[in-house]
Amino acid sequence: xxxxxxxxxxxxxxxxxxxxxxxxxxxxxxxxxxxxxxxxxxxxxxxxxxxxxxxxxxxxxxxxxxxxxxxxxxxxxxxxxxxxxxxxxxxxxxxxxxxxxxxxxxxxxxxxxxxxxxxxxxxxx
Numbered sequence: 001x002x003x004x005x006x007x008x009x010x011x012x013x014x015x016x017x018x019x020x021x022x023x024x025x026x027x028x029x030x031x032x033x034x035x036x037x038x039x040x041x042x043x044x045x046x047x048x049x050x051x052x053x054x055x056x057x058x059x060x061x062x063x064x065x066x067x068x069x070x071x072x073x074x075x076x077x078x079x080x081x082x083x084x085x086x087x088x089x090x091x092x093x094x095x096x097x098x099x100x101x102x103x104x105x106x107x108x109x110x111x112x113x114x115x116x117x118x119x120x121x122x123x124x125x
Contacts (some may be wrong), residue, residue, distance in 0.1 A: 005066065009063045010067060010070075012063050013063060013064065016063075036049075076097060090111075090116075092107060092113070093107055
């Protein structure tokens, strides 16, 4: 189930981010406007377009969020792998996304101090 969702959402995210999907969306808006002008923007027409656009938006939010979550996990993994091989960085930084906000702030200050110290050392010689 998860794999099927991943494949479907990846394909949809890719397809819906293409220039063709933008052209299609603009065409649908133009057709919607023409349909409204011809039909007199009736209540049924408004109800139909509002319902369809709400459903599409609702589904797209979840598809985009799923894709973003996967991308964030992959980026985090790559960053963790890089950080794990640095000698002068606290090992606690690997997996920092799971720490409390206070602890992340403490580590941020610690790393900033180390960067400032390194810059002073580089400037000296």
